[in-house]
Amino acid sequence: MSQSVMFMIDGVQVEGRAGQSILEAAGEAGVYIPRLCYKEGLSPHGSCRVCTVMVNGRPMSACTSPISLGMIVENDSPRVAQLRRDLIEMLFVAGNHFCMFCEKSGDCELQALAYRFGITAPKYPYMFPKREVDASHPDIFIDRNRCILCGRCVRASKELDGKNVFQFVGRSAEKRIAVNGEALADTDAAVTDAAADACPVGAILKKGVGYVVPVGKREYDDKPIGSDIEAKRPAAGS
Amino acid sequence: MVSTSDAKRIVIEPVTRVEGHGKVTILLDEANRVQQARLHIVEFRGFERFIQGRPYWEVPVLVQRLCGICPVSHHLCAAKAVDRLVGGESLTPTAEKMRRLMHYGQFFQSHTLHFFHLCSPDLLFGFDSDPALRNVVGVIQKHPDLAKQAVMMRKFGQEVIKVTAGKKIHGTGAIPGGINKNLSIEERDALLNDMDQMLQWSRGALRIARDYTLQHLEEVRDFGSFESNHLSIVRADGALDIYDGGLRAIDADGNRIFDHVGNQAYLEQIAEEVKSWSYMKFPFIRSLGPEDGWYRVGPLARINTCDFIDTPEADGARKEFMALTEGKPNHITMAYHWARMIETLHAAEKIRDLLNDPDLQGEDLVVKGEKRREAVGIIEAPRGTLFHHYRINENDQVVMANLIVSTTSNNEPMNRAVRKVAEQHISGNAEITEGMLNHVEVAIRAYDPCLSCATHALGRMPLTVELVDHEGKVIDRRAKD
Numbered sequence: 157m158s159q160s161v162m163f164m165i166d167g168v169q170v171e172g173r174a175g176q177s178i179l180e181a182a183g184e185a186g187v188y189i190p191r192l193c194y195k196e197g198l199s200p201h202g203s204c205r206v207c208t209v210m211v212n213g214r215p216m217s218a219c220t221s222p223i224s225l226g227m228i229v230e231n232d233s234p235r236v237a238q239l240r241r242d243l244i245e246m247l248f249v250a251g252n253h254f255c256m257f258c259e260k261s262g263d264c265e266l267q268a269l270a271y272r273f274g275i276t277a278p279k280y281p282y283m284f285p286k287r288e289v290d291a292s293h294p295d296i297f298i299d300r301n302r303c304i305l306c307g308r309c310v311r312a313s314k315e316l317d318g319k320n321v322f323q324f325v326g327r328s329a330e331k332r333i334a335v336n337g338e339a340l341a342d343t344d345a346a347v348t349d350a351a352a353d354a355c356p357v358g359a360i361l362k363k364g365v366g367y368v369v370p371v372g373k374r375e376y377d378d379k380p381i382g383s384d385i386e387a388k389r390p391a392a393g394s
Numbered sequence: 395m396v397s398t399s400d401a402k403r404i405v406i407e408p409v410t411r412v413e414g415h416g417k418v419t420i421l422l423d424e425a426n427r428v429q430q431a432r433l434h435i436v437e438f439r440g441f442e443r444f445i446q447g448r449p450y451w452e453v454p455v456l457v458q459r460l461c462g463i464c465p466v467s468h469h470l471c472a473a474k475a476v477d478r479l480v481g482g483e484s485l486t487p488t489a490e491k492m493r494r495l496m497h498y499g500q501f502f503q504s505h506t507l508h509f510f511h512l513c514s515p516d517l518l519f520g521f522d523s524d525p526a527l528r529n530v531v532g533v534i535q536k537h538p539d540l541a542k543q544a545v546m547m548r549k550f551g552q553e554v555i556k557v558t559a560g561k562k563i564h565g566t567g568a569i570p571g572g573i574n575k576n577l578s579i580e581e582r583d584a585l586l587n588d589m590d591q592m593l594q595w596s597r598g599a600l601r602i603a604r605d606y607t608l609q610h611l612e613e614v615r616d617f618g619s620f621e622s623n624h625l626s627i628v629r630a631d632g633a634l635d636i637y638d639g640g641l642r643a644i645d646a647d648g649n650r651i652f653d654h655v656g657n658q659a660y661l662e663q664i665a666e667e668v669k670s671w672s673y674m675k676f677p678f679i680r681s682l683g684p685e686d687g688w689y690r691v692g693p694l695a696r697i698n699t700c701d702f703i704d705t706p707e708a709d710g711a712r713k714e715f716m717a718l719t720e721g722k723p724n725h726i727t728m729a730y731h732w733a734r735m736i737e738t739l740h741a742a743e744k745i746r747d748l749l750n751d752p753d754l755q756g757e758d759l760v761v762k763g764e765k766r767r768e769a770v771g772i773i774e775a776p777r778g779t780l781f782h783h784y785r786i787n788e789n790d791q792v793v794m795a796n797l798i799v800s801t802t803s804n805n806e807p808m809n810r811a812v813r814k815v816a817e818q819h820i821s822g823n824a825e826i827t828e829g830m831l832n833h834v835e836v837a838i839r840a841y842d843p844c845l846s847c848a849t850h851a852l853g854r855m856p857l858t859v860e861l862v863d864h865e866g867k868v869i870d871r872r873a874k875d
């Protein structure tokens with residue numbers, strides 16, 4: 157059993173284990189820290205910054221920062237929320253996210269975060285980038301219009317599937333997700349791969365699934381994202 | 395002949411609407427005689443380009459963005475085409491009945507909205523009446539019961555859509571080869587609670603429309619009316635069927651031009667003509683050619699083309715309707731309202747029957763078979779026959795889309811109605827009044843074109859009317875908003 161580490165989140169004492177990240181330790185204690193590029197079972201990436209918390213007054217990404225004894229973490233505060241809201245809004249305008257007809261709607265982590273943060277329309281201008289789709293694979297569809305460059309597919313392919321189907325190419329505004337071949341059909345990607353299930357948005361989809369889950373039954377239709385984690389929190393006073 | 399340079403031009407320009415926007419131009423000579431009257435509709439065809447490259451299963455949801463007025467019609471029409479793309483066109487009973495329920499809900503709410511909010515002011519107060527009263531607010535003041543019914547009926551239709559499509563607007567219910575949910579007992583019972591009331595109000599609305607037509611027969615018989623062909627789909631046994639069937643076209647005397655034409659073969663019978671002065675195409679029946687092959691669609695056409703209606707009350711109403719013209723097609727433009735209310739009662743009867751059908755609680759929702767690369771879906775939308783035609787590539791992406799919406803089919807008929815009313819009510823008058831221009835709108839509204847029925851207008855059709863001389867100088871201006 158690894159060593160217990162006590163630290164504070166939003167004024168509450170939390171017990172974690174040595175080596176855990178702030179995001180993981182908080183999650184076990186029922187404190188939800190928003191995240192996009194982090195996915196349980198994959199190595200942390202620290203790229204989306206949506207998990208940003210204030211650690212002893214300085215911004216750090218909770219998914220990559222380990223806990224330490226006596227650490228003071230600020231997670232649920234107006235200034236942290238504002239920062240995260242700005243990041244989420246930027247992700248929206250940087251891609252082409254048309255939730256109204258996206259089949260991931262209701263199951264999309266980006267959309268669910270926007271709802272959780274009360275974002276109705278982003279304050280930044282839409283950039284309407286030109287992005288490519290890749291429909292070549294018989295079972296998997298890539299729509300880069302919706303990619304938020306979280307890298308979950310890249311890590312899932314490497315770490316879980318033992319393949320190397322996805323990787324990033326290009327820099328800054330030109331950065332995009334690429335496949336290890338001319339098109340996805342040339343790779344060894346399979347619909348059973350963990351990578352095919354790793355995408356938080358509607359950028360990597362299984363073909364022909366579409367809108368099979370009715371409105372009302374989708375993941376985030378009736379509970380905000382993070383509710384499952386918050387449900388683990390011990391009731392106040394207990 | 396008066397040349398254009400001696401003529402004045404009246405422009406009636408409704409505000410931009412969801413499916414495009416339209417304006418009426420009436421060209422007058424020095425003596426205010428109508429030289430030319432045209433309805434221009436700027437059609438939104440961007441969709442057909444936007445959809446290129448999108449995966450086929452997205453289309454039934456995506457296509458609803460085309461129209462904020464009757465998105466369910468586009469949703470279901472695209473779904474019918476996509477069913478064929480996945481070889482799933484023989485739906486399970488639960489899937490087909492859920493879709494039908496959705497469609498009848500859409501008819502009910504769309505027809506009710508159109509009749510009460512947009513047309514009842516003209517019918518209740520008169521085309522020439524004080525425009526300050528002739529609007530939905532006037533209806534609320536003078537006929538509060540009717541106004542309340544209108545709101546409740548629309549809401550009921552929206553609830554039907556919600557339990558079948560998941561949302562009141564832009565839902566996802568129809569998926570390739572089926573439906574994504576069945577109807578729960580709670581959803582069913584909530585609707586059944588209001589069912590008798592809805593039937594009763596539908597009967598009342600039908601009475602208003604019928605009585606109006608019969609009491610004003612002399613006035614409306616000729617108002618914007620003309621003989622025409624009519625087109626709709628009908629069931630294999632000739633019954634009115636708004637969800638599925640073969641194409642039937644009849645001529646002005648009721649003779650069949652073609653019958654039970656399979657949806658996939660529509661192009662063998664229908665072609666589209668382009669005219670220099672309009673962005674909108676003019677569809678026509680091939681065998682008759684562009685001159686004579688234009689046709690009407692929508693409630694009037696459907697009641698004219700079908701042999702019977704398979705719900706008893708609506709069929710009784712249909713017989714009464716057909717008796718007026720001794721069984722021959724009815725060509726009265728204003729009779730669209732009466733036909734529309736027959737369909738509203740039919741939709742209510744159908745909703746009642748479906749709610750009582752245990753198939754709606756079935757669990758078998760989707761079928762699939764051999765994939766195809768090309769498919770056509772045809773459905774009767776509230777405003778008339780709707781065609782969706784798609785082709786996909788080997789990667790499941792749309793490479794071709796062609797849509798013929800009902801407003802396009804009614805393009806030529808609406809132009810004729812405008813011309814006729816302009817000649818009847820505007821030509822030769824020294825002063826052009828608001829009431830005269832309203833006559834033109836009344837005729838267009840009878841067709842319920844998408845351009846004039848946006849709900850934001852709340853029963854009014856905001857217009858700018860300008861009299862412009864040949865040098866483009868505005869010499870008179872009338873605005874209504």
Ligand code: SF4
Nearest residue numbers: 303304306307309355
């Ligand atoms: S495709 Fe999906 S999983 Fe991959 S980087 Fe883009 S958003 Fe992340």
Ligand code: FES
Nearest residue numbers: 193202204205219
């Ligand atoms: S979840 Fe931590 S940076 Fe993305």
